[in-house]
Amino acid sequence: MTGNKNRNLKEWWRRFRAWQENPFDYTNHSEHTIRCANCGTEFRDNFCPRCGQEASVGSIGWHTVRQGILNLWGMDTRSLTFTLVQLLLRPGYLIRDYISGKRQVSYPPVNMLFIVAIANVLASELHKTLYGNAEDVEAFQGALAFMNQFMTWAQENTAWCTLLVMAFFILPTWLLFRRAPRYPRHNLPEGFFLQVYMATLSLLIDTVAQLTVLRINILFPICYIVTYRQLFGYGLWGTLWRLFFCVAIGTMLIIIAFIAAMFLFNAETLLAS
Numbered sequence: 001m002t003g004n005k006n007r008n009l010k011e012w013w014r015r016f017r018a019w020q021e022n023p024f025d026y027t028n029h030s031e032h033t034i035r036c037a038n039c040g041t042e043f044r045d046n047f048c049p050r051c052g053q054e055a056s057v058g059s060i061g062w063h064t065v066r067q068g069i070l071n072l073w074g075m076d077t078r079s080l081t082f083t084l085v086q087l088l089l090r091p092g093y094l095i096r097d098y099i100s101g102k103r104q105v106s107y108p109p110v111n112m113l114f115i116v117a118i119a120n121v122l123a124s125e126l127h128k129t130l131y132g133n134a135e136d137v138e139a140f141q142g143a144l145a146f147m148n149q150f151m152t153w154a155q156e157n158t159a160w161c162t163l164l165v166m167a168f169f170i171l172p173t174w175l176l177f178r179r180a181p182r183y184p185r186h187n188l189p190e191g192f193f194l195q196v197y198m199a200t201l202s203l204l205i206d207t208v209a210q211l212t213v214l215r216i217n218i219l220f221p222i223c224y225i226v227t228y229r230q231l232f233g234y235g236l237w238g239t240l241w242r243l244f245f246c247v248a249i250g251t252m253l254i255i256i257a258f259i260a261a262m263f264l265f266n267a268e269t270l271l272a273s
């Protein structure tokens with residue numbers, strides 16, 4: 001009985017791993033030449049090469065109703081919903097697919113970041129209404145007036161702020177992971193898209209945290225480990241020590257940038273007064 005259960009579990013895990021690595025099926029399922037119901041082109045493939053309509057479009061039936069409802073929920077390949085599901089269940093593989101040229105597997109990442117950021121703002125508003133405003137932003141004075149300005153800006157521009165923080169990890173990621181076994185010689189623009197996905201993932205997790213009051217945002221470092229492992233293909237320790245230095249360098253860069261910005265800001269206010 002338990003042996004059977006174990007085998008089922010193993011089989012399920014094997015299938016899940018295969019799905020994580022590659023959830024898409026692009027084999028040609030057509031058995032004979034068909035005429036496109038939309039534009040009349042004759043072809044033998046899953047989709048019409050001229051207008052892009054699906055080959056299997058027949059008369060309207062119950063399957064069309066089902067498909068229509070699924071489309072409403074956006075569960076087709078490039079949809080936002082399915083991309084978010086992938087981001088949660090196969091983050092590193094999704095990012096590798098996208099930056100290595102499989103653009104069809106993902107909703108456009110920058111758009112996705114801003115949509116998730118809007119959801120995040122709505123969720124935190126809801127959180128405030130339901131549970132009260134627990135964490136008030138402290139008011140700083142004098143030299144730290146810049147801190148106030150920054151905090152206000154950060155609250156109003158969740159997407160930009162998250163992306164700005166993640167952007168400091170582009171360079172260290174490149175330095176430490178550019179010889180990775182699974183994704184060697186990645187470049188800085190690819191690093192930018194990696195951080196766009198990471199920013200989206202962090203906002204997505206924070207949104208769920210706001211709505212459920214589960215403090216799952218503390219799990220976010222684990223997301224980085226899992227994602228970088230899937231994307232770059234180092235072992236657990238290889239990923240861990242590289243990420244440690246990544247965070248150390250990234251944090252240092254953030255502090256330097258923050259101090260520089262603070263000096264610029266203060267110089268500006270001093271000149272103005």
Ligand SMILES: [Zn+2]
Nearest residue numbers: 036039048051
């Ligand atoms: Zn056609």
